Amino acid sequence: MAPRIDHYDWTGGREAMLRFGPDTGPLLVAALPLFEEANRTRTFAVTLLRVLATRGIASVLPDVPGQGESAAPLATLPDMAEALAAVPTDGRPTYALGLRSGALLDTAAARRGRWHFAPQTGERLARMLRRTWHAAGNSGPQPDPVEIAGNVIPQAFLASLGAALPIAADRIVRLTSDPEDADRKVDAAPLWRRSEPGNDPALVEILADDIADWLARCEA
């Protein structure tokens, strides 16, 4: 089932959004990780939302301002949260689905529940960005804004990222290789670290089952 291409408006402008599954019932609002990890997980996330749609579960995958197809400059974390809160719900119960640093973004909307996969703190992401900048042969103080692997990032954003923690989730799933606490651990490779973007249909099935069961419990 192909996703429908849609959009949503927020006070800062208009952003693109993919829409999956039925037009009624609970709606999952998915948030991809920021920056390079979004490229590495997009195919996986879209496959997951497609599989959920075949099970009758509806979802949207909105761009946040400054990421994906967005023409806007990189927004602050609070603005990204405001944008996600402006995704129209049409009175349907909504749930947040956060992948990696996507768990830092959907913090302003009143969701009925939140499900996170391998959530990452802002501090870890900021560290990875700084290391990527160094690995590219840079040294000394960073310019403002700084370009890291093609992303133009204001220093103020990096500073706010350093203090950002994932919003509390009702269910957290992580990889077995991740020592952090989780409600469930699954054995798979971290697609978000892969040099070459990939997909993992077996992991999609495991997570789709987990999300479907979780959603059914929440809606019961």
Place this chain on the structure above:
Amino acid sequence: MQPQPLTGVDPQPVRAAALLPEGYDTVETTVRAVLRDVLGLSADRVAGFTATTPLFGALPELDSMAVAGVLTEIEDRLGILIEDDEVDGEMLETFGALVEFAANKALV
């Protein structure tokens, strides 16, 4: 049983001496798995890595961007912190050097 220092984000020092042999194997297994996962290498290929297997400059998959991913994933899995000024060509020269660097961080 896994050695305690490797399972948390905040490893406890001290007991390194008693745990060293087993702990060193755990670190080596972890580094091997990280190279497989981040660089997309086959399990067979990384299983063949020895202490003298050259890494940076010898593996085309390990470019400067991938170095950042490898180090960050090792940090996450072992619960250690690697400072940017500790990263040099020497620690990435061979598989053995990378394992030893990570073991010194995780076990001491």
